[in-house]
Amino acid sequence: MPDSLSSHVAPATGWKGLRENWRSDFLAAISVSFVAMPLGLGVAVASGAPPISGLISAIIGGLVVTLFRGSHLAINGPAAGLIAVILSAIQLLDDGSGRAFNYMLAATVMAGFIQVIIGLLKWGYIADIIPSSVIQGVMVAIGIIIVSSQIYVACGITPGEGGTVKVLQEFITRIPEINPIIFLIAIVGITVMVVIPRSKTKILHFFPASLWVLVLSIPLVFIFDFFESHEVNLFNTSYHIGPEYLIKLPDDLTNAVLFPDFSRIGSVEFWIAVVTISLIASIQTLAMAKAVDKLDPYRRKTSLNRDLIGVGIGTMISGAVGGLPIITVIVRSTVNVTNNAKTKWSNFYHGLLILIFIVLLTPVIQMIPLAAFAAILVYIGFRLASPKVFRKIYDMGVEQLIFMVVTIIITLYTDLLWGILGGTLFTLLVHSLLARMPIRDFLKMATKSDTHLYNKTNNSYELRIRGIANFLSVLSINKLLKKIPNGADVTIDLSGTRLVGMTFMEKMVSFLQSQRDTGGLVTIIGLGSHVSSSMHNRALKIFLHPLPGKLSTRQVHLKVLADKLGATFDSHVDWNTSYLRNFQFFEIRPIERKDNCIRGAFEKLEVQWEIADVTFNEGAAFSAEVYHSTVMTIRLPKQLPKFVMQKEGVFDKIFDRVMAFSGYRDIDFQFYPTFSKRILLMGENEDKIRKFFTAGIIEFFESEPVQHIECNGEALLIFIKMKLAPTDAVEEVIDFSKRLTPKLLNR
Structure with a gap:
């Protein structure tokens, strides 16, 4: 695409x-x-x-x-x-x-x-x-x-x-x-x-x-x-006003x-x-x-x-x-x-x-x-220090929560400068203990590791990282990353690392996203023998030869559903989400990753589909809201008009911003008041959309629950929920899509 x-x-x-x-x-x-x-x-x-x-x-x-x-x-x-x-x-x-x-x-x-x-x-x-x-x-x-x-x-x-x-x-x-x-x-x-x-x-x-x-x-x-x-x-008390x-x-x-x-x-x-x-x-x-x-x-x-x-x-x-x-x-x-x-x-x-x-x-x-x-x-101060912030950091690893709390305590009892210095030194000390190394050897391995960049054929590179990969390593890694041209494919091999810190992983993810924006593909490998402090993809990782991880209850149910449908299931994190950026919704919402992917096809229609859990941000930095949503994408064999539709009143705050960016306005149908009242329909070319939405299609949507559907001309994006969907909801949306797709393609 x-x-x-x-x-x-x-x-x-x-x-x-x-x-x-x-x-x-x-x-x-x-x-x-x-x-x-x-x-x-x-x-x-x-x-x-x-x-x-x-x-x-x-x-x-x-x-x-x-x-x-x-x-x-x-x-x-x-x-x-x-x-x-x-x-x-x-x-x-x-x-x-x-x-x-x-x-x-x-x-x-x-x-x-x-x-x-x-x-x-x-x-x-x-x-x-x-x-x-x-x-x-x-x-x-x-x-x-x-x-x-x-x-x-x-x-x-x-x-x-x-x-x-x-x-x-x-x-x-x-x-x-x-x-x-x-x-x-x-x-x-x-x-x-x-x-x-x-x-x-x-x-x-x-x-x-x-x-x-x-x-x-x-x-x-x-x-x-x-x-x-x-x-x-x-x-019965006097209060001064002035x-x-x-x-x-x-x-x-x-x-x-x-x-x-x-x-x-x-x-x-x-x-x-x-x-x-x-x-x-x-x-x-x-x-x-x-x-x-x-x-x-x-x-x-x-x-x-x-x-x-x-x-x-x-x-x-x-x-x-x-x-x-x-x-x-x-x-x-x-x-x-x-x-x-x-x-x-x-x-x-x-x-x-x-x-x-x-x-x-x-x-x-x-x-x-x-x-x-x-x-x-x-209100702003509470947002900066709300329980949600502590939960977000805890989800990245209990050690990250400890680093943050120590920094908070030092800052409150001294000042901001000492807070930064004290928090950084404490983080460094804990990293050295987790890596099971004397502090001198740890510092040497973090700042002067045996990391190399190899230029392979066909505009592709391999970055082999060795030793300690934490915040002290970022400066040396920056120099190597600058040598990689935009649009190049890169394999980042972390198999030779003793410890991979969260700050370092954030740098790798940022590079991955930057390369993806210019057409490159970044693959991170070599973490199979590392123990992660949490399920978060950026969590601290230590080399310990762990046992293979087990699937969660939800993942087991999704795999059973995939087998039932003759589809494939992959629970691993997939960093390649560039095709999702082809949709209006994700153009101003940074995508972190996707996982728990079910891939299948409606073979008679020559249509491939995928359902995945997608993590993305609304806003940025300290004001960002993190969403974990289950979405479905359907790749179409022919061009359709671009449109966005959603249930009126659903997700107003978040989807109104799509309209603000695109300049779309609601398209109503005079002879279908129920459809026009229930569903917000927008698109680039109103004439094409009106011709495309026949009586059959409108009547179909009048009788079906619509949350959010977007067509970028070549594919459909369907939001199941604005949170992770249970297995029965996933099965329902597959059935819905199987009935919807022929109506759109046979138009």
């Missing part, structure tokens, strides 16, 4: 891209700016910075960084992931002079300068050497820090002093001090953040949930009159500019702040840039070193005029992609729109209570 991505010609770059795609980029930027403005204000407030500083960095992230960076669809600005960094830097540099924020601005300028140097030296690979679980641990710790600081604001309590753990412990004793009016605003805000993304009411999705929080908080400000200091009596609970923006924007103070440049504290800001910002920017590349429907790749240079320049300018550090932000970038942005200019427009909003809406913004921003940030 040809690669459908070739039918999507990548948009032009530079000024030509601006001329050709300005409309789609501008429309996407409107949605992005609606998300960016409340988040920018909230990040600044939570960081202990003037609220306007968050908007300054968002504006510069759009207007300036766009001109220098290497990314195509990413959005740049302040992010929740830097709240703990900025808050820590301000506290560290506070000498009682009232200039702590100005000192932090100076540290921001120097951090941006370091990022530019790193980019110029082409050291953008530095983020690869930090273990994935350690990075995840730092993000969880940041989430806890955000919640610990903002829960006080959400309750109308003066924040406690001391470290994060102490502040959280103290909050329990201060619950009786909660101001119920402030708390009401926060509860409404958190409820909105939870409910709106899950709502099926489409009008609520016109604005992002964070903007709804701000809009709904303003009537409460008027009801309780926050504009004048006064007392409100509730439950303008100090509202966000503060300068009426004259010229007063928004604050300048850095470099007078503490000779202190140790200053350089700790500089290193922490540059390290965390660089790690997040590089990780988010890679994540956004996976969402790009045109499979364009970011120049990571150039991206660091662009973000570094933006951070220097932002710090010089009173703004926060700038990074690539994943949530806003995801909004950008799903709203059909085409080029980097959508980032420019989003910065321009925020500038316009500030000029026109400052009086309105000044009416927003701090509790509304606290609600948004408590």
